[in-house]
Ligand code: SF4
């Protein structure tokens with residue numbers, strides 16, 4: 007018999023195991039969110055005995071590093087996040103040597119279920135590792151739709167309820183605080199106050215997560231779950247945080263257009279060079295930004311299996327739907343508790359069913375990838391409920407799903423020509439072009455905010471001077487934590503006028 | 512009742528389903544109209560100004576197909592059927608994580624229809640019902656419900672009728688695929704018997720559209736090399752066992768259709784198939800050359816470029832990529848590259864065949880095949 011000659015066939019990257027024993031010495035790297043979310047996540051990881059460290063915030067240099075090492079044509083989030091890891095590893099290799107880096111760090115990233123490149127991020131990462139000569143560096147994927155995946159890859163990381171719930175709770179807390187931040191900073195009287203208080207609040211909450219009582223994380227899953235849902239541990243902490251925000255004075259008579267940010271998940275969440283720092287830029291241009299909470303995305307992930315279960319239609323599927331609905335209920339309950347602890351200032355979560363119905367004529371809700379129908383749904387939601395003057399949709403260059411929903415928006419705009427919509431393509435290195443496009447639409451948004459404000463004054467018969475006098479007598483209305491209800495105007499100043507008119511009556 | 516179907520994207524791999532489905536509902540084949548192959552003229556005449564966003568060419572050109580069905584028919588159509596195909600009935604199903612379509616494939620119709628609705632309802636103006644069922648062709652149990660919901664009013668359908676028609680659709684598709692695979696097997700057998708090379712195309716199904724793939728493979732075929740498309744590669748057990756049996760026994764993979772050794776994130780149907788095709792090419796001796804097609808700004812292909820090339824080249828098989836294909840056929844550069852490919856295939860095929868044969872078990876089922884011993888070279892599947 008002839009002997010078979012071997013050909014070394016290609017195999018994909020497989021990480022070496024990360025063992026339990028290594029937990030004390032190996033640092034888990036992660037990234038991709040804002041510094042606030044990441045710091046709280048770090049608290050959760052430290053609480054569970056992991057060494058964990060977020061990657062440095064994304065910079066322009068990461069784009070170049072990413073482009074150099076992965077195949078051309080990647081979407082900009084892929085390039086930025088890969089480049090971010092690359093630059094960190096490069097600097098660590100220079101400081102510690104490659105063997106030490108490979109030993110000392112592992113990288114954990116969200117993955118799975120991505121019909122677009124999101125599910126394939128790790129391909130780019132491994133290509134980059136090859137390019138760096140670090141193929142033995144360990145990289146792990148965290149499926150974002152499973153709370154309990156058990157111990158993975160050698161047991162170094164255990165994806166269980168205490169970890170998953172910790173991560174979700176950390177994200178929700180960072181979300182509600184981010185809302186507070188963005189509704190305060192544009193109106194702060196002393197520049198820099200909001201940022202300072204935000205930093206202090208996050209540090210305080212980091213500690214709250216780091217000190218999650220161990221005894222509450224032991225025992226059955228139901229017990230761990232119930233504690234997270236019902237405990238005052240987190241709400242008390244948020245109330246404490248609120249006190250710090252009480253001290254910030256704001257001037258809500260500054261008329262500013264409200265700009266709702268939507269777009270691709272990574273790009274809209276990010277705060278930094280990765281999206282031309284567009285949220286800060288908008289603030290500098292005189293806008294109030296409504297940041298996109300990650301909570302809406304998690305809600306979408308939770309809600310979307312319902313439709314597919316409905317298609318199947320058997321008894322077993324109906325039970326599953328009931329369970330999902332119950333979980334959704336609990337999820338909203340938790341989020342609303344967090345909002346209440348912050349004086350109901352953070353925005354409520356939009357109803358997923360409503361988003362679905364709003365988007366329905368334009369974009370089918372079962373179309374997956376990116377934010378699916380939500381981009382159309384959110385734009386219409388903000389427009390219909392007068393939540394914002396303008397939608398700024400951040401669309402990554404070369405993103406697959408996002409281009410589709412932007413195309414579908416043409417149909418929406420045909421129907422609602424006065425919806426102010428600015429789809430901004432983000433390439434990472436074409437800042438001037440993107441921002442000037444945004445500016446054009448922002449000009450009209452400003453005009454509308456001003457018109458609303460004047461309308462409110464006319465309607466109420468108030469004058470700015472009268473309001474100022476009232477503010478002097480009742481300084482609490484100038485607290486950042488003083489809640490202004492929605493009176494049907496998108497703008498803060500106009501609603502403020504309406505509110506004070508009622509108070510003065 | 513005349514039904515027009517834009518011949519775009521994954522209609523290229525499922526058209527037999529749609530024909531089978533509609534004929535089972537009593538619509539005669541001559542009343543099922545597909546738009547023509549993609550062309551620049553088609554886009555210029557019917558699609559211009561209707562695009563809503565810049566993206567990959569296979570999606571962008573859809574406006575031309577829609578327009579041609581609306582404005583360019585001698586006998587008007589009554590229904591424009593443009594399914595949102597969410598998943599595909601891939602032969603890899605069950606061996607991979609999922610068989611979803613590209614997010615642009617599934618959502619393409621929502622994007623393109625916007626161009627015909629944004630100012631006024633062009634469909635209604637032309638007396639056409641626009642129907643775009645969301646359909647998970649990869650999960651046959653869901654399909655009758657999905658199609659019934661979308662079509663019941665337009666075609667006056669009962670649930671039972673839909674169930675039967677869906678079954679007929681799948682049968683038609685399966686028969687067609689089997690016929691094509693059989694044809695490919697004949698070609699491969701001919702190559703094996705004559706110790707001759709053939710070329711495998713790794714591409715998305717719609718690269719078979721002359722306006723999208725630009726018939727590059729035909730130019731190679733004109734030089735006498737048989738062409739196989741990965742989509743219709745024979746998947747008979749004997750052949751699969753010969754190519755992958757060793758690796759299954761060694762525990763590297765679970766089945767011939769397991770691609771987890773090269774592509775762990777196996778969600779996307781066409782991508783999975785491309786990766787599988789690369790594996791086949793790396794192993795099958797008579798495939799001495801792979802040509803890879805990819806469209807301008809294809810986001811799905813982007814992460815696969817390097818792995819595919821590495822898989823193919825690991826066994827010394829030749830690999831050539833034609834990337835960034837868009838509306839215009841780069842005739843000059845294709846000609847030069849085809850000459851290069853021909854040169855390499857002629858020069859190295861003997862060695863490649865020998866080396867790959869030596870790495871496989873001795874009894875090749877193709878050489879033992881009694882069937883198809885045609886002496887003249889069959890050229891394309
Ligand atoms: S949604 Fe778009 S930008 Fe985000 S990973 Fe997918 S393709 Fe890239």
Ligand code: SF4
Pocket residue numbers: 406567568569570613614615616715806808809810811812
């Ligand atoms: S697979 Fe590529 S070419 Fe096809 S629709 Fe998706 S992005 Fe476009």
